[in-house]
Amino acid sequence: MFSKDRWGEIIEALNANKIRTLLTAFGVFWGITILVLLLALTNGLRNGVTSGFGNFATNSMFMWTQGTSMPYKGLPKSRRFNYKIDDVAALKSQFPELKYVSPRNQLGGYNGANNVIRGTKTGAFQIYGDYPEFIKQKPMDILQGRFISYSDINAKRKICVIGPDVVKGLYNKDEDIIGSFIKINGVNFMVVGTFKITNSQGDSEEEANTIFVPFTTFGQAFNFGNNVSWMAITANDNTSITDVKESVFSLMRERHTIHPMDERAIGHFDLAKEFGKINGLFSILAIVGYFVGALVLMSGIIGISNIMLIVVKERTKEIGVRRALGATPWTIKSQILQESLILTILSGMVGISFAAFVIWVMNTILDNVGPVENFANPSVSMTVVFTALIILVVSGVLAGLIPANSATKMKPVDALRIE
Amino acid sequence: MIQIKDLHKSYHMGSNSLHVLKGINFDVKEGELVSIMGSSGSGKSTLLNILGMLDEADTGQYILDNVPIKNLNEKIAARYRNEFLGFIFQSFNLINYKSAADNVALPLYYKGIPRKERTEKAEHYLEKVGLKEWSHHLPSELSGGQKQRVAIARALASEPKVLLADEPTGALDTKTSYEVMELIQGINDEGKTILVVTHEEDIAHMTKRIVNLKDGIIIDDSRVEQVRADQHV
Numbered sequence: 001m002f003s004k005d006r007w008g009e010i011i012e013a014l015n016a017n018k019i020r021t022l023l024t025a026f027g028v029f030w031g032i033t034i035l036v037l038l039l040a041l042t043n044g045l046r047n048g049v050t051s052g053f054g055n056f057a058t059n060s061m062f063m064w065t066q067g068t069s070m071p072y073k074g075l076p077k078s079r080r081f082n083y084k085i086d087d088v089a090a091l092k093s094q095f096p097e098l099k100y101v102s103p104r105n106q107l108g109g110y111n112g113a114n115n116v117i118r119g120t121k122t123g124a125f126q127i128y129g130d131y132p133e134f135i136k137q138k139p140m141d142i143l144q145g146r147f148i149s150y151s152d153i154n155a156k157r158k159i160c161v162i163g164p165d166v167v168k169g170l171y172n173k174d175e176d177i178i179g180s181f182i183k184i185n186g187v188n189f190m191v192v193g194t195f196k197i198t199n200s201q202g203d204s205e206e207e208a209n210t211i212f213v214p215f216t217t218f219g220q221a222f223n224f225g226n227n228v229s230w231m232a233i234t235a236n237d238n239t240s241i242t243d244v245k246e247s248v249f250s251l252m253r254e255r256h257t258i259h260p261m262d263e264r265a266i267g268h269f270d271l272a273k274e275f276g277k278i279n280g281l282f283s284i285l286a287i288v289g290y291f292v293g294a295l296v297l298m299s300g301i302i303g304i305s306n307i308m309l310i311v312v313k314e315r316t317k318e319i320g321v322r323r324a325l326g327a328t329p330w331t332i333k334s335q336i337l338q339e340s341l342i343l344t345i346l347s348g349m350v351g352i353s354f355a356a357f358v359i360w361v362m363n364t365i366l367d368n369v370g371p372v373e374n375f376a377n378p379s380v381s382m383t384v385v386f387t388a389l390i391i392l393v394v395s396g397v398l399a400g401l402i403p404a405n406s407a408t409k410m411k412p413v414d415a416l417r418i419e
Numbered sequence: 420m421i422q423i424k425d426l427h428k429s430y431h432m433g434s435n436s437l438h439v440l441k442g443i444n445f446d447v448k449e450g451e452l453v454s455i456m457g458s459s460g461s462g463k464s465t466l467l468n469i470l471g472m473l474d475e476a477d478t479g480q481y482i483l484d485n486v487p488i489k490n491l492n493e494k495i496a497a498r499y500r501n502e503f504l505g506f507i508f509q510s511f512n513l514i515n516y517k518s519a520a521d522n523v524a525l526p527l528y529y530k531g532i533p534r535k536e537r538t539e540k541a542e543h544y545l546e547k548v549g550l551k552e553w554s555h556h557l558p559s560e561l562s563g564g565q566k567q568r569v570a571i572a573r574a575l576a577s578e579p580k581v582l583l584a585d586e587p588t589g590a591l592d593t594k595t596s597y598e599v600m601e602l603i604q605g606i607n608d609e610g611k612t613i614l615v616v617t618h619e620e621d622i623a624h625m626t627k628r629i630v631n632l633k634d635g636i637i638i639d640d641s642r643v644e645q646v647r648a649d650q651h652v
Contacts, residue, residue, distance in 0.1 A: 005528055016516040321512040324473060326501025326529035326577070329493045408493070413473040416512070 010339050017311075024307040025347035027300030028395075032351035032388055033358075035293025036380055040359045042289045044378030046282040050275070051376055055197075057100075057137045057234045058275045061241050063248070063268045064230035072259035081256050081265075083228035085219075091231075094251055097239040100137055103228040105129035105218050107185065116170065116211070117183040123169040125162075127184055127211045129218025137234050138197070145178045145193030152214040158221065160184070161193040165208035182211075187221045189213060241272045294391065301344065301395040308340050308403035319407050320415025329408040336407050340400030341393065348392035352385060420581060420612050421447040421470065426479035428465055439465045440476070441635035447581075447614065452607040452645070454615045454623040457632035464585060466632065467616045471504055471583050472496045484580050501529050505574030509586035511566040513558040519545060519569045520554040526577040544572040548602060564595035571602060575611075582606070582613040588622055600625045601648035621646075 014021045068079045088103045107127035108115045114122045135147045147161055160182065162170075171177055181188050189211075197207045219225055233248065235241040249266050252258075258265045312319070319332055362378050428440040439462045447453055457463040468474035469481065472488060481488045483503055491499070505526075506512075513522045523541040532540075545554050548568040550561075558566055567587060574582055584603065588596035600622060607613050607627075615626055623629050624646045631639035 005534060012516055317512065318514055321508075321514065322525070322529075323493075323497060324471070324500060324506045324512075325526040325573070326497050328497040328529075331497075331529065411474070413468045416473065416508070 006335070006338065009335060010342055013311075013335075013339055014343065020307060020311075021343065024304050025343055025350075027303035028297065028344050028347040028392070029300070029351040029354070031293070031297030031300035032348045032392065033355045034296045035290070035388060035391075036352055036355035036384065037358060038289035038293045039286060039384050040355070040362075040378040040380045042282060042285045043380060044362075044375050045285065046279075047377045047379075048373070048375040049278055049282075055139055056232075056271060059099075059237065059241050059272050060137060060232060060234040061245055061268050061270045061272065062230055062232055063245075063252075063266060066264055066267045068258055068262055069264040070259040070262045072262070073257055075257060081258070083231065083252070083256075085215075085226045085228060087228065087252065087255060088231065090251065090255065091233070091248060095244060095248065097236050097244055098233055098248075099236045100133040100232070100234040102131050102134045102137060102232045103129075103215060103230075104134070104232060105215065105222075105224050105227070105229045107218075107222055115185055116166070118170040118180070121170045123166065123209075125166055125169075125209050125211050126206065127213060127218070127222075129215040129222075129224070130212050131215050134212070134232065137232050140195045140197045143194045143196055145191070147193055147195070148212060148214050153216050156216045156220055157214060158187065158189045158217055159192045159214065160189040161195055161212040162191055163208045163210045164194070164196050165205070166211055167194055169209075184211065184213070185222060189217075235272075242270055242276075245270060297391065297395065300347075301399045304340055304343060304396075305399040305402060308336065308400060309406065311339075312336060312403045312407045315407075316410060316415050317418050320410070320412045320418070323412040324416065332408050333404040336404040337397060337400040340403065341396035344392050344396030344399060345389075348389065352388060355380075420449045420451075420484055421445075421614075422480070422482040423470075424480040426466075426469065426481065427477045428462075428469065428474070429477060439635055440469075443479070443635075443637060445630060445637060445640060447612060449612055450607070450610045451628060452604070452613045452615070452626045453628045453630060454617055454626040455630045455632060456618060456620075456623050458618065460634075461632040462635045463616050463618075463632050467583055467585055467614065470581075470614065471506060472500050497529075501526060501577060503580045505577060505579040505582045507567070507570050507574050507582065507584035507587045509589040511558070511563075511570045511590070513566055513569055513573075515558050518555050518557060519550060519561065519572075522558070522569055523573045523576050526573060530577055540576055541572070544576050545569070547575070548572045562595075563591050564598055567591060567595075567599050568602060571599070571606070575606065580612065582611060584613065584615045586616055586618070588617065588619065596622065597625075597648045597651045604645075604648055 065081055065083060068075070068077055068081070071077045083103070085103060088101050091098060091101045105128065108125060114124045115127070116123050116125050130148060131153065132148050132150055145161070148159070151157075152159055162177075162182070167177060170182060177191055177194055180191050182191060197204065219227070233241065235244055245268065249268070250260065252266055253260055253262065322332065323329075359378055359380070366372060366376070423443055423445050426440050426443040427438075429436050429438040443466060455463045455466060465474065469476050472491060475491065483499075486499070488499065514525070517525070520538065520541045523544055524537040527537040527540060542551065542554060545551055548571055550565060550568055550572070553561060553565060558569070561569065587603065588599055591599060603613060603615070604625060615622070617623055624643055625648050626643070627645050628642045629639070630637055
C-alpha cells in the first residue's frame, strides 16, 4: 500500500500547493502542541504538589495514642495509655501484609531547649529512637558511616546518626565526625553516621536538625522503658494501608482494653489516603488536559478534513482523468486517505517535537531560577507521546474518510466533464 | 474489435427523461480509423463515453475484443479501461503538477509496472510523438499541440487495443490540429484502431470512415477517401 511510487504521488500532491499544505498542517501541529503542553503542565503541578509530601513511603500511616473517650471494662474515660514494644511484634505477626512497622520515640521538639552538648558547643535538636527499617520508609542518603543496625538495637549501643545541621552546629570544618561523641540529655553517644534527606520540601530544616539513636537505647537512656510514642506503618505494595488500618486499630483496642467503638483513642494520619486524594485530583486534571487538548486537536483535524474536501473538489477532474487511465476507486480513496494521514502525522510529529522543546525551555528556566512552589519538572512520559501518536493516526484516517469517499462518489464521466 | 448492437441510453433529470441514444448498431474492425460526427446533442460524446466504459448503456450489447462489456463494477471497469483503452481528450487533461514523462507513465503506474520499465516506456512514447527533449517539462511549459501530443503518448503508453479521442483538435488551431491528426494517422498506419469524435469536416475526412449521428441514431456510415494530414502541413 505504501510503495515508493505512492510516496512520490503523495509528496507531489502535497507539494502542489505548499502554502495550503502548511496552513492545514498548522492546525494539527497546534492541537498536538497544546495537548502535550497541557499534560506536561499538569504533570509539573503534580510533581510540585506531591513533592510537598516529602518522600515518605506513600502507602503508610502514622498511629499514636490519644485519651480514651469511652469507659470500658471498669476503666474510666479520658484514660491515657501507651503503645508498648510488644504491640509492634503483635502487629507484625498478626498482619503479614504490613511491610514495615517502626515504633518511634522522640525527644525535644522544633525550637525546643538546648539538649545536645559537644565540648563547648550546644544545640537544640530532635532526637528520635528508631529501628533500622525506618530508613526504608523515609529514604535518606547516608553521607558518612552507616545507619542504625539490628546489632545496635539488640546490644542497646549508645550510637547516633546525625543530620547536616547537627554537624554544622556542633563541629568545626575538617573535624572528624565519625567516632566522635556528643552528649544528649547528659548521656554520651558515639556518632556512627551522617545523613541528608533529599527530595523534600517544607520539613527540610526540621529534618536537618535530627538525630537518630537506636530505639532500645533511647528507651533505656531517656526513661521511656518499653513505651512507644507512635508508629510508622507501611503496607506491602499490593495492599493499601487504608484497607488494613481498621483491623490494626481493632487489635490495638483489644490489647489496651479500649472500647471497640472508641474511635478517638487511637489517632492516626493516613498518608496513603491523603496522597490518593491529591493523586485523584491530578488524574482528573490529566483527563481535563486530554479533553481540552483533544478538542483543540479536533479543530485541527476538522481543518484537515475541510481542506482535503476542497482539494478533492479541486482535483475532481484530475481524479476523473486518473480513473479514465485505470485507477480503481480504492486506489484513489487510499491515496486521499494517505495524504491526510501523512499530513496529520507529520504535522503532529512536528507539534510533539515543538512541545518537547517548550518543555525543555521551561525546565531550563526552572533550573535557573530555583524551585517554584507547587510546580516542578513539567514532563510527559513516552506513554503520553504514544497516545498522542495513536490519536493522530486515528484522526488522520477520520479526517481523510469523508473526502476520500466524496472523491469517488462522482462517476468518472461526470468528473471529466467538470471544467 | 468493437461490436455494438441496439444500444440505448437515456438520461433522467428530475421528471424529464432525455433519450440520447436510440438504438445504435455498428462494428469497428481492427486497424480502422473511424470518425464519429454529429452536431452537439446528437449523442456522439455519450456514445464515446459508453465505448470508453466511463458510462454504461441502459440496454444493448457492447463487445470489445471479444469481451462482453456489461454489469461492470468500478474496479473491473478501471482495469478494462487500463488494459483496452487509451483516451485523448479535447482539453488534454494532463495532470498539471506532473512532468510530461510522469503523465505518460501514469497509466503504467496503475497497471502495476515497475518504475524503471515505466520510465523507459514513457521516454519511448514521448520520442514517438517527437517530444523527447520535453520529457521533464510541466504541462504549463508546453504549447497546446505539445500537450495534446503528450496526451497521445499517454494514451499509447499502456498499449491499448483502441484509442478513443474526444474532439482531439477542438482546442487547437488549424495548423496544430493537422499536426495532431498527422500523428494519429501515423499511429493508425501501424495498425492501431482509433475512434475520433469530431464535428469538424476536414478532421473527419482525415479518417477512413465517417459515422454520422443525429438525434441518437446513425444516419450515415460510409468509408471515405482518407486525406493525409501531411499534405496540409
